[in-house]
Amino acid sequence: MLTPEQKYLAGKLRNPDADNEWKDWRWQIRHSIRDIETFEQLLDVRFAPDEKTALMETVKRFPLSITPYYLSLIAREDFRNDPVFKQAFPQAAELIVTHYDMPDPLDEDSDSPVPGITHRYPDRVLFHVSNTCSMYCRHCTRKRKVGDADFIPDRQTLLRGIAYIRDTPQVRDVLLSGGDPFMLDDQTLDWILGELRAILHLEVIRIGTRMPVVLPYRITPALVAMLKKHHPLWINTHFNHPREITASARQALAMLADAGIPLGNQSVLLAGVNDCPRIIKRLVHKLVQNRVRPYYLYQCDLSEGLAHFRTPVSKGIEIMESLIGHTSGFAVPTYVIDAPGGGGKIPLVPQYLVSWSTHKVILRNYEGIITTYKEPDSYEPVFCDRNCDACKLSLNLEEASECEATGLQKLLADYDDAISLVPRDNDRYQRRTLHKPNEETTS
Numbered sequence: 001m002l003t004p005e006q007k008y009l010a011g012k013l014r015n016p017d018a019d020n021e022w023k024d025w026r027w028q029i030r031h032s033i034r035d036i037e038t039f040e041q042l043l044d045v046r047f048a049p050d051e052k053t054a055l056m057e058t059v060k061r062f063p064l065s066i067t068p069y070y071l072s073l074i075a076r077e078d079f080r081n082d083p084v085f086k087q088a089f090p091q092a093a094e095l096i097v098t099h100y101d102m103p104d105p106l107d108e109d110s111d112s113p114v115p116g117i118t119h120r121y122p123d124r125v126l127f128h129v130s131n132t133c134s135m136y137c138r139h140c141t142r143k144r145k146v147g148d149a150d151f152i153p154d155r156q157t158l159l160r161g162i163a164y165i166r167d168t169p170q171v172r173d174v175l176l177s178g179g180d181p182f183m184l185d186d187q188t189l190d191w192i193l194g195e196l197r198a199i200l201h202l203e204v205i206r207i208g209t210r211m212p213v214v215l216p217y218r219i220t221p222a223l224v225a226m227l228k229k230h231h232p233l234w235i236n237t238h239f240n241h242p243r244e245i246t247a248s249a250r251q252a253l254a255m256l257a258d259a260g261i262p263l264g265n266q267s268v269l270l271a272g273v274n275d276c277p278r279i280i281k282r283l284v285h286k287l288v289q290n291r292v293r294p295y296y297l298y299q300c301d302l303s304e305g306l307a308h309f310r311t312p313v314s315k316g317i318e319i320m321e322s323l324i325g326h327t328s329g330f331a332v333p334t335y336v337i338d339a340p341g342g343g344g345k346i347p348l349v350p351q352y353l354v355s356w357s358t359h360k361v362i363l364r365n366y367e368g369i370i371t372t373y374k375e376p377d378s379y380e381p382v383f384c385d386r387n388c389d390a391c392k393l394s395l396n397l398e399e400a401s402e403c404e405a406t407g408l409q410k411l412l413a414d415y416d417d418a419i420s421l422v423p424r425d426n427d428r429y430q431r432r433t434l435h436k437p438n439e440e441t442t443s
Helices: 004-014 025-030 036-043 049-061 076-081 083-088 155-166 186-197 221-228 247-258 277-289 313-323 407-412 427-435
Strands: 117-121 124-128 173-177 204-208 233-237 263-269 292-299 334-339 344-347 353-356 360-364 370-374
Touching: 004 036, 036 049, 076 083, 117 155, 124 155, 155 186, 186 204, 186 221, 221 247, 247 263, 263 277, 263 313, 277 292, 277 313, 292 313, 313 334
Parallel strands: 124 173, 173 204, 204 233, 233 263, 263 292, 292 334
Antiparallel strands: 117 124, 334 344, 353 360, 360 370
16 A cells, blocks of 8 residues: 555656656655665565565665656566666675675775875875765665765865865865765855865866766756856766666756766676676767766776676676777776775776787787787987976976967067067167177176
8 A cells, every 4th residue: 555655756756747846856855765665666566575574684784765766767567677776776685795895995994184085096086075875876885884974074074175185285186976966955065166166276176976867857057057167177977877868867968068067977887787798888879979978987896795796807808899999989988997905996908919029019909900010110218317397308388378479460469568570680779789788797
């Protein structure tokens, strides 16, 4: 028997476009599905008693939260094999912790100089600004934190993170992550971005979000207008399967792209979800159609409870073989393992370098053709004395002047102080130069 609340939600699922309430992202958050019984009622499915008991034990450790929007994408007729279902709904296998599983496989806490900051790479930091998500992905690498009230960053914690970035001049790039930064209201996010944009040495701000995938209605005109104020701003999202790129998702991506925000995508290779060359190829093609650059394809991390999602690395290499050379280069993500222990992202590619000698390398291409590349017989690099500050050779890193005015243009230009053009053989000006006092000889 459906409760009044379940009847209300069921009606929305059957006819989501009946009114605007369905597209209110706050309404979606308030009505997220957080228990097994509501899921059963809304999808009209039933789990066996033993299975249901195991699922409820899983939810006690790893919370359940699915937005009505994302729930509506599940194919009810074969829900157990549906890629949306597998990413959103708990499995008893999550309670199986193997010998290699770790609560913090990327050792983020060890690389945290202040709460909320992970500083692993030399010039960039991860800034955890939220620990909540609109949906709890079953493959989340931060399952230890997401949904835990003990990890909610307050204003003081955020200020400490901002102060660390301000006091660390080598940081030129910050990635806002969580949880999901777009779970913050527009005003709070605007404040964080404004504080960061005021830091002179900070060149780039990035935001990692899965909202375009699981709750695209969060991408509102007001949010986009606010984000535009803080350029240069980059956004990476997290589509794992072509079925997730719906009409609403496409609209959200278009709004962000039209605002001049470069978009990237980070997928995770998941057994039974997208571990197929045809699925990944279709995914990257749909991404680039929507102005999203495939960025990373992650090997599934060694977080606790993810063993059932992991594939062999060979499956990832097989997928990369199906992409490199077989589709546009900008549609090919970088396949990486985020090294356990905090070693960072390690790229994995098929082996294309077959062999090499003193002046020749032997290569193979995506078709299996073996070819050679002749290296130069003589290569003399520019002498470098390692004195970069005084380099007069090739180390000129400043941007070039776009226009160096000459002729009449020089006289017309407001930014140039010239008031006349003098021929080089003008005798009078040569005398002036000849008799002009020299600073070295002037007493």
